[in-house]
Amino acid sequence: MFGEKERGIFKRLELDYPAVAIKFMRNRPEGIEQTEEKKQLCAFLAQAQQENKAFYISVENEVCMGKVALGMEGLETPQGGIHACGNMGCALGAFRSPSANARLYYKAPRLLESSVNFVVFCPVAQCDFDPDIVVCVADTSKADILLRASSYISGDIWESACSYVFSCAWTYVYPYISGKVNHLFTGMHLGLKKLGASPAGLHIIAIPYQKLGEMMEALSEMEWDLTCLKDDEESLANEKEMGEFMGKAAADINFPVPVGGYTIKRTEN
DSSP: OOOOOHHHHOOOTTTEEEEEEEEESSOOOOOOOOOOOOHHHHHHHHHHHOOOEEEETTTTBSSSHHHHHHTOOOOSSSHHHHHSHHHHHHHHHHHHHHHHHHHHHHHHHOOOOOOEEEEEEEEGGGOOOOSSSEEEOOOOHHHHHHHHHHHHHHHHOOOOOOSSHHHHHHIIIHHHHHOOOOOETTTSHHHHHHHSSSEEEEEEEEEEEHHHHHHHHHHHHHHSOOOOGSSHHHHHHHHHHHHHHHHHTTTSSOOOEEEETTTEOOOOO
């Protein structure tokens, strides 16, 4: 269960934009109000960050392609077909031809139609449920910590799956379906650029429930600021000890061996 420990870890990160927990639901949520706003799916993330309170949306609140990504509306409808045929993206100048745009909708992830009717957005600091996705908007220094946490235990490769349009599918649906942490960038996607909710150059990191527990464990255990990247006296002394340790561990190879910024020399046991 997502609780005090997890909330404390996110608090320690001190993100400039609060992390937001997201829950996909078939039935209407209890104890949470539905927002009266009507806008794009990606805009509700910023609303949760700015208002600092939980709310939920339904198909009536979403005015863009988010409802298609969520399976609330199909592409195989007259309205959806305007996008599915590729004419819209071509008219906007995002693609050279309708065919190029249309290919996207055969590749982009979507939830099964009618499987989700409501989506809860809740700042992590207030989250008392197990989220399906946690979305973080972070500068590079904080993104470094989060992405290292995604591979610290599992060794998973960092991946970024996205497209210029329909970025909501890759932010919310792709991590949920794939079980992989995904990251995108502000200022790099049409809808997000038009909204201007965040300055360009920030990392959008979407953590699915399959990886959340592992990442919380990693963030509790690992160094957030690696000693080997520091240049204070204590860190340099620790780095020297590390070199000596590696020298003992590799007694059967030829020395000296350059590793990173230092050289491992033969050390007698």
